Amino acid sequence: MNDISRERSSELFEKAQRFFPGGVNSPVRAFKSVYGTPLFIEKGDGCFLWDADGNKFIDFCCSWGPLILGHNHPSVRENVIDAVEKGMSFGAPTALENELAELILTHNRKVEKIRFVSSGTEAVMSAIRLARGYTKRDKILKFEGCYHGHVDSMLVKAGSGLVTFGETSSAGVPKSFADETIVIPLNDRGAVEQAFKQFPDQIAAIIIEGVPANNGLLIQNKEYIQFLRELSTANRSLLIFDEVITGFRLGFEGAAGYYDIQPDITTYGKIIGGGMPVGAYGASAEIMSNISPEGAVYQAGTLSGNPVAMAAGIGQLSELLRPGFYKELNEKTAAFVASVQQYAADKEYQLTVFSIGSLFWFAFTDRNIQKAEDIDPLSMDKFKIFHRELLNRGIYLGPSGYEVGFISSAHTVDTLENAKRAIFESLDVVYS
Numbered sequence: 001m002n003d004i005s006r007e008r009s010s011e012l013f014e015k016a017q018r019f020f021p022g023g024v025n026s027p028v029r030a031f032k033s034v035y036g037t038p039l040f041i042e043k044g045d046g047c048f049l050w051d052a053d054g055n056k057f058i059d060f061c062c063s064w065g066p067l068i069l070g071h072n073h074p075s076v077r078e079n080v081i082d083a084v085e086k087g088m089s090f091g092a093p094t095a096l097e098n099e100l101a102e103l104i105l106t107h108n109r110k111v112e113k114i115r116f117v118s119s120g121t122e123a124v125m126s127a128i129r130l131a132r133g134y135t136k137r138d139k140i141l142k143f144e145g146c147y148h149g150h151v152d153s154m155l156v157k158a159g160s161g162l163v164t165f166g167e168t169s170s171a172g173v174p175k176s177f178a179d180e181t182i183v184i185p186l187n188d189r190g191a192v193e194q195a196f197k198q199f200p201d202q203i204a205a206i207i208i209e210g211v212p213a214n215n216g217l218l219i220q221n222k223e224y225i226q227f228l229r230e231l232s233t234a235n236r237s238l239l240i241f242d243e244v245i246t247g248f249r250l251g252f253e254g255a256a257g258y259y260d261i262q263p264d265i266t267t268y269g270k271i272i273g274g275g276m277p278v279g280a281y282g283a284s285a286e287i288m289s290n291i292s293p294e295g296a297v298y299q300a301g302t303l304s305g306n307p308v309a310m311a312a313g314i315g316q317l318s319e320l321l322r323p324g325f326y327k328e329l330n331e332k333t334a335a336f337v338a339s340v341q342q343y344a345a346d347k348e349y350q351l352t353v354f355s356i357g358s359l360f361w362f363a364f365t366d367r368n369i370q371k372a373e374d375i376d377p378l379s380m381d382k383f384k385i386f387h388r389e390l391l392n393r394g395i396y397l398g399p400s401g402y403e404v405g406f407i408s409s410a411h412t413v414d415t416l417e418n419a420k421r422a423i424f425e426s427l428d429v430v431y432s
Ligand SMILES: *Cc1c(COP(=O)(O)O)cnc(C)c1O
Pocket: 119, 120, 121, 122, 124, 147, 148, 149, 150, 209, 214, 242, 243, 244, 245, 269, 270, 279
């Protein structure tokens, strides 16, 4: 099959190289680990995307998760237009902030108070500062394979040994910052116990993604999350759920609701802003009272609670509260995933499609994967071919085999049938 035309995208990318490092404003967009130049997107509607060359795709990236209603949903669009007509930003409180907060908090049993920020990274950075301020401890325990935005102290990978201080995974992060981050493997109770033994009364918080979904989809057992809950309580450390992907995705209450486990601090991003740059962190009223101006932990933002962004969030989250929204979305996803898995099994392809809620991840293996180190880097060669074949058949997946796919309510059963056919053909090429 011929490759799609990328003439216009290539021109735009060439020009972009003059302006931006690597030609992009976020690294994964550069298509470094797949074939060809990045596609420049012209527009999106429902579950479809059109690129600058006029190619049309079924979109399984959905802006990396925020677009749970698909592109250009009328509730979001109309709210945004209404807000824009009244002005873009005031740097003063608006009723829209109350409205979005009320929508969230009255339907969430795990969070009492919230603070809006402008990205997931900012939410995590603030949650960590809050945990440190509240516990008066400095160290943070994180897991290898969890991504928490580009916060300095989170750009840390595991060193050698079972429980280690992290090593920085980006230039520009001081070694002394990494020394405050302890990195351990997921799904390993002994490593957590060992960390608390090694650093008694020093760990401010354990931070974990609601479901680790940034380095493959590393679904943890509920019992393990419950164990983290109990161990952090026993050690007077806080448990932070980074729900930037899973919040409003696994259900309105995110992973905390899905597992029915109470975190101490929760971070949100992506879906919460309906496609606009919004993040948030929330906790009990008691913990949140430590945030400035009520408490001593400083955190601020010129554009925090931006009215246009709040309006988009209100438009999107209102739709999610419709009865049966998640049931329908999750069932549609489960059926889609099951038929791809069945096809692979019939053909004896070594493929496992991991899935939870409306997230899925193609892993080119037949092993169960719950830890970062279980992912075989060589399997990414297969993803690279798969990605090219899918693009040629009108399917857009995020340009990295470590990234998960997202299904939105705009993906109809008919469209998913078409997508499946393209996926089957592409798998045949990968395994030919
Ligand atoms: C995307 C993501 C972030 C970072 O959010 P940005 O809005 O990109 O800064 C943090 N944590 C998790 C779990 C994410 O998926």
